[in-house]
Amino acid sequence: MKRKMALGLMLTVLAMSLAGCGAKAPEAADQTGAEKSEELYSMVVFTKGAEYFNWCYAGMKDAAASIGSHIQVELQGPAEWDASLEARAVDQVVAKNPTGILVASADETTLNSSIQKALDAGIPVIGFDSDAADSGRLAYVGTDNYDFGATAARSMAEMLGGEGEVAVCMVPGAIAQEERAEGFKNWLEENAPGIKVVSELNDEGDVAKSETVCTALLQSNPNIKGIFSTHGYGAPGAAAAARTLNMLENVVIIGSDYSSAVIELLQSGDIEGTVVDDPYLIGYEAFMLAYAAAHPTEIPSANPPFGHVPPVIYGGSQLLTGEMLQDEAVLAKYQNPPAVN
Amino acid sequence: MNKRKGILSFGRINFHYLVLIVMIFIVTAAMTVYSPYFLTVNNLQVLIDTFIMEAVMALGMTMVIISGGIDLTVAGILPFSSIILALLLMREVPFGIAAVLVLLAAAAIGCLTNLLRRSLNLHPMVVTMAIAAVIKGVDLTITGGSAVSGLPESFTRLGAVRILGMPVSWIVYIILAAVFLYFSKNNRWFLQVFFVGGNEDAAKLSGIKVEALYRNVYVISAVLAAVAGILTAITYSSASYSYGTNADLRVITTVAIGGTSLTHGGSGSIAGTLLGTLFMAIIYNAFVMSGISTYYQDVVTGVFLIAAVLLSEGIKVLKERKS
Numbered sequence: 001m002k003r004k005m006a007l008g009l010m011l012t013v014l015a016m017s018l019a020g021c022g023a024k025a026p027e028a029a030d031q032t033g034a035e036k037s038e039e040l041y042s043m044v045v046f047t048k049g050a051e052y053f054n055w056c057y058a059g060m061k062d063a064a065a066s067i068g069s070h071i072q073v074e075l076q077g078p079a080e081w082d083a084s085l086e087a088r089a090v091d092q093v094v095a096k097n098p099t100g101i102l103v104a105s106a107d108e109t110t111l112n113s114s115i116q117k118a119l120d121a122g123i124p125v126i127g128f129d130s131d132a133a134d135s136g137r138l139a140y141v142g143t144d145n146y147d148f149g150a151t152a153a154r155s156m157a158e159m160l161g162g163e164g165e166v167a168v169c170m171v172p173g174a175i176a177q178e179e180r181a182e183g184f185k186n187w188l189e190e191n192a193p194g195i196k197v198v199s200e201l202n203d204e205g206d207v208a209k210s211e212t213v214c215t216a217l218l219q220s221n222p223n224i225k226g227i228f229s230t231h232g233y234g235a236p237g238a239a240a241a242a243r244t245l246n247m248l249e250n251v252v253i254i255g256s257d258y259s260s261a262v263i264e265l266l267q268s269g270d271i272e273g274t275v276v277d278d279p280y281l282i283g284y285e286a287f288m289l290a291y292a293a294a295h296p297t298e299i300p301s302a303n304p305p306f307g308h309v310p311p312v313i314y315g316g317s318q319l320l321t322g323e324m325l326q327d328e329a330v331l332a333k334y335q336n337p338p339a340v341n
Numbered sequence: 342m343n344k345r346k347g348i349l350s351f352g353r354i355n356f357h358y359l360v361l362i363v364m365i366f367i368v369t370a371a372m373t374v375y376s377p378y379f380l381t382v383n384n385l386q387v388l389i390d391t392f393i394m395e396a397v398m399a400l401g402m403t404m405v406i407i408s409g410g411i412d413l414t415v416a417g418i419l420p421f422s423s424i425i426l427a428l429l430l431m432r433e434v435p436f437g438i439a440a441v442l443v444l445l446a447a448a449a450i451g452c453l454t455n456l457l458r459r460s461l462n463l464h465p466m467v468v469t470m471a472i473a474a475v476i477k478g479v480d481l482t483i484t485g486g487s488a489v490s491g492l493p494e495s496f497t498r499l500g501a502v503r504i505l506g507m508p509v510s511w512i513v514y515i516i517l518a519a520v521f522l523y524f525s526k527n528n529r530w531f532l533q534v535f536f537v538g539g540n541e542d543a544a545k546l547s548g549i550k551v552e553a554l555y556r557n558v559y560v561i562s563a564v565l566a567a568v569a570g571i572l573t574a575i576t577y578s579s580a581s582y583s584y585g586t587n588a589d590l591r592v593i594t595t596v597a598i599g600g601t602s603l604t605h606g607g608s609g610s611i612a613g614t615l616l617g618t619l620f621m622a623i624i625y626n627a628f629v630m631s632g633i634s635t636y637y638q639d640v641v642t643g644v645f646l647i648a649a650v651l652l653s654e655g656i657k658v659l660k661e662r663k664s
Contacts, residue, residue: 084394
């Protein structure tokens, strides 16, 4: 009897999982678009479930829907930040022969051979967000971090009225952050010579460490009028330091990226602004490039047999301020990120 | 057929194995009907590649769990080995020497695990969790969080080597699996692991060197995790602290689904682990193939884990009643 129960249990579970299979099955071509054959595009990410990638996938879904109901999309990849697991996910996706693949690479090299295998199998691969530049991917859609830093510099210059000493909080050695810092410094040098970057602090990408180094900075140099952090944890740390020293009114703090903590500090006015890129647009554009690469036109292509695609598209970045968050629609967007099945 | 054992075994086939084989058959059949790409040479290769590192580590983990312990260090040793190997290769150490050094380092970690377990008299879960955390921290510190790449070409070429049409990782696994399968039935030491796991005190009284046996079990598990790390570096021509994240849980799940008992030592088998490995590899592949959200993957593997434990415990209860 127990044996039967155990077997029954196993089979029930299996039936449940298979029923799930059936429910999610893409509909057959003759039911949806009789004239167009089904196409499947796979987005492969690391840390699947991360809010940023959910935004990317939302953009991809909308882009696919704009082309027609014969386009299927799926989100694949490990929940862990594990480049080898992500490479395996790409291999598995290639085995089901999709029309195109969009990849955000967990690191710069591990996925190279898997991406190359996909291209060899005739599947166009577009990189987005985190690039694997040597993988052979046809194009990259992401954020220009130099421009990202310049956006912060422009806002800083406006808020300070073109005068004052400022500092940068960053993790030296992290390429994206180095680029942001360089963009920030160069823009100020060229366009707002009255503002001097007097200090570059290493806050190790940590809120508590950022608070410590910013407290030391503000105490030793009361002339500091602005702090720019190149990552998401620097601005909350700088704000905590300024609050402790009762200097919130005197210091303009501009951060990078957003989180619920940053949103609250923007609303309270402790942080003047944060520079954000647009993952939705990045996902949208990356899909469009994958579609273009899978559908060659008469335009000569740099990567035959794939259709022509530009090698790089940047999604742009902008300053998000507390004032902008007073708009209910804008706030709702940041408070209610898209859910992915 | 032996009538007395009839309720638990069909002829000489263990009932747990039979359930697994049937499940593997059902999932394979269902996926073949569902996707034209499932039963292709290409996908079957990918299916094996996808789970080969866990497969290697599951062999050692089976011995650890049969001995009554558990080893969470494997998820740290895998990336650690890939990183150390890569750094040695970049300093122009020949591959053979670098690989041996990496395996020795892993063996040392295995010894350390057992030393701490014994001297502090702590549960292996606590000790191995702590050591895994330390190793992961070291991995991050050495690499600064970025992947190690630009390895010598003589090494990166290994990733493309095919022997009888199979990549190096398959060959290594086939040899290891064959050795473990054979010895688990015929080798005196392997049989002692079952004995010690089942009843440590009785084993001590019968003159088995229990502490040396525990040490060897953890060394084997650590060395196999290092083998998996070396194979990962060969496969991806890179090394990163990110490799092997949560691999410990996947490996333990595989071993448990194969019928090795997590609740009491002394019961389990390498053959069961091989079936469990095949089952997990197929399930992981089926999820990507079917396009079902991989979020459900954890739910389903969790449910299967519970089912497998219930099944093996149920069989044990039935066996005890019979005898």
